[in-house]
Amino acid sequence: MERQARTKLHRMDYGILLTVTLLCAFGLVMLFSATYYSAQNRAVTNYDGYYYLRRQVVYMLIAYPVMLLLSFFDYRRLERFKVIGFLVSVGLLVAVLIFGRETNGAKRWIVIAGQSIQPSEIAKFGMMLYMCAFMARRHAVMRDFKRGMLPMLLVIGVICGLIMLQPNMSMAVIVGLMGYALLFAGGADVKQMLLLGVLLVALFFLFAVIEPYRFQRLTTFTDPWNDGKNGLGSGYQLIQSFYALGSGGLFGLGLNNSRQKLLYMTYGESDFIFAILGEELGFVGAVVVLSAYGFIIFRGLRIALRCRDRFGSLLAAGITIVFALQVFVNIGVVTGVMPTTGQALPFISSGGSSLLIFLSVMGVLLNISRSTGEQAAAVSAPRRGIPQQAGRSGRRAASAPR
Numbered sequence: 001m002e003r004q005a006r007t008k009l010h011r012m013d014y015g016i017l018l019t020v021t022l023l024c025a026f027g028l029v030m031l032f033s034a035t036y037y038s039a040q041n042r043a044v045t046n047y048d049g050y051y052y053l054r055r056q057v058v059y060m061l062i063a064y065p066v067m068l069l070l071s072f073f074d075y076r077r078l079e080r081f082k083v084i085g086f087l088v089s090v091g092l093l094v095a096v097l098i099f100g101r102e103t104n105g106a107k108r109w110i111v112i113a114g115q116s117i118q119p120s121e122i123a124k125f126g127m128m129l130y131m132c133a134f135m136a137r138r139h140a141v142m143r144d145f146k147r148g149m150l151p152m153l154l155v156i157g158v159i160c161g162l163i164m165l166q167p168n169m170s171m172a173v174i175v176g177l178m179g180y181a182l183l184f185a186g187g188a189d190v191k192q193m194l195l196l197g198v199l200l201v202a203l204f205f206l207f208a209v210i211e212p213y214r215f216q217r218l219t220t221f222t223d224p225w226n227d228g229k230n231g232l233g234s235g236y237q238l239i240q241s242f243y244a245l246g247s248g249g250l251f252g253l254g255l256n257n258s259r260q261k262l263l264y265m266t267y268g269e270s271d272f273i274f275a276i277l278g279e280e281l282g283f284v285g286a287v288v289v290l291s292a293y294g295f296i297i298f299r300g301l302r303i304a305l306r307c308r309d310r311f312g313s314l315l316a317a318g319i320t321i322v323f324a325l326q327v328f329v330n331i332g333v334v335t336g337v338m339p340t341t342g343q344a345l346p347f348i349s350s351g352g353s354s355l356l357i358f359l360s361v362m363g364v365l366l367n368i369s370r371s372t373g374e375q376a377a378a379v380s381a382p383r384r385g386i387p388q389q390a391g392r393s394g395r396r397a398a399s400a401p402r
Contacts, residue, residue: 012071013369016299019292020067020347020362024060026289027348031056033256034276035269035350052269052350059352063359070363075371078364079311082133086155089126092119093162100166108166118353120163120171124178125361127159128318131179135186136311142187149188152179153196169207169214170341174325176200181321185304185314217339224336234340240265241272241334244279252282269350271342274334290331293346297324300365307372316368319361326358 035052045051092110096119100107109116131152135142142148156179163172180200184193208214216234220226224235224242244260247253258279261268268276278286300320307313323346330345332338344354 011370011372012366013299013303016296016362016369017071017366019295020359021064023289023292023347024064024359028053028056028060029255030273030277030280030348031269031350033280034258034261034273036256037262038268041263055352056350056355059355063352063356066356067359067363067366070360071366071370073363073367075312075315075364075367076309078129078315079133079136082130085126086130089119089123090158090162092117093123093159095119097162097165106166106168108168115352118351120166120168120175121353121357123159123163124171124175124322125357127155127175128178128182128322129315130155131182131186132311132314132318135182136309136314139187139310142183143189145189145192149183149192149196152183152186152188155179164207167211170329170343173204174322174329174343177325178318178322182314182318185317217341221336221339237266237272237340238333238336241275242336244272244275245335248279248282248286250283252278252280252285255280267342270344271330271349272334273349274331274345277348278334289348293323293327296320297327299369303365303369303372307368309371312368312371316365319365322361323358 032050032053036049039045039051040047040049048054096107096110100110101116103109108120109118111117134152134155135148138148156176160172160176160179163175180193180196183196208218213234220234221238224238226235240260244258244265247259253259258276260279261276265272265275274286274289277289281288297320300316300323304313304316304320307316326343326346329338329341329343330349333340333343344351346354346358
């Protein structure tokens with residue numbers, strides 16, 4: 001029994017575990033460096049320089065053990081909760097529209113037991129769980145539009161529609177892209193997927209144009225200085241981000257030496273923390289962090305490809321896709337590749353909901369990697385045993401009297 005336990009532990013993807021741990025530790029250092037000055041000068045933080053660090057440490061002490069526990073929890077049991085997960089996601093998205101806290105004209109947060117929770121973070125994984133379970137069970141009909149793709153499109157439409165009502169178009173786009181990628185991985189018809197892709201692009205531009213502030217963001221990121229207010233309007237955040245990244249150079253100004261965090265950069269603790277990172281650690285530091293994210297994405301996709309269980313394979317692919325999209329959107333906004341929007345950088349940005357959710361799904365991914373190792377061992381064991389049995393039977397046959 002002890003040998004089996006050690007074998008199971010050995011099969012966990014320690015590369016992902018170590019990389020996530022290092023990113024979490026680095027995130028605490030980076031968050032403190034990026035927020036100490038601004039927190040000292042804000043009434044909302046009670047002028048406490050340790051405000052963001054203290055909150056993040058508390059969330060980390062909760063979320064990290066949850067990740068470890070989930071790495072021992074058999075992911076196959078999650079399939080039983082697909083309906084409950086989807087209904088809870090819908091319920092939270094409806095609740096935030098009614099009871100949510102309004103900030104800058106949007107209701108994206110709801111307070112439960114004294115803690116602010118972003119339901120859309122939970123909803124995207126609730127939707128992912130339902131889709132993975134559905135497509136794993138009904139893989140044979142996924143090429144049929146009515147019985148396969150249409151039910152999944154309805155699920156995606158409900159979640160994205162409720163998120164758009166907040167409004168939160170960036171999160172709706174991430175959820176929509178995740179659903180699209182999962183449909184492709186689940187075996188949907190290629191021609192139908194191409195037509196769906198064209199429709200999604202058309203819907204994106206339609207929703208971007210009908211709202212003036214969205215259209216302004218879509219046009220401002222191409223030239224943030226031409227925002228109608230000489231760079232002090234909708235292009236302000238991106239300009240400050242450019243200043244930070246440009247000042248960093250190759251090796252950066254050094255930890256705690258950022259100039260843009262001195263009340264110039266807004267949301268430097270969350271959406272734009274990568275800009276502060278680039279300013280203090282330079283191009284080299286930014287590449288190291290991006291390499292860590294790339295390593296997790298690579299290992300996650302490898303786990304998805306090696307898993308012999310269809311549900312586990314789709315679940316690993318979904319987790320990896322959401323993680324990759326989150327990283328891409330955050331860094332794309334900071335570097336001016338995408339219009340300005342608010343998405344946290346996993347394991348580094350301040351935020352309890354994001355940290356808890358992403359560490360939890362990393363625990364599930366670790367469990368899938370462990371189960372993948374067990375499946376490989378189960379397949380290879382009989383292959384090793386057959387020649388031995390054949391050899392023994394052959395020797396017995398040779399030694400038998402004629």
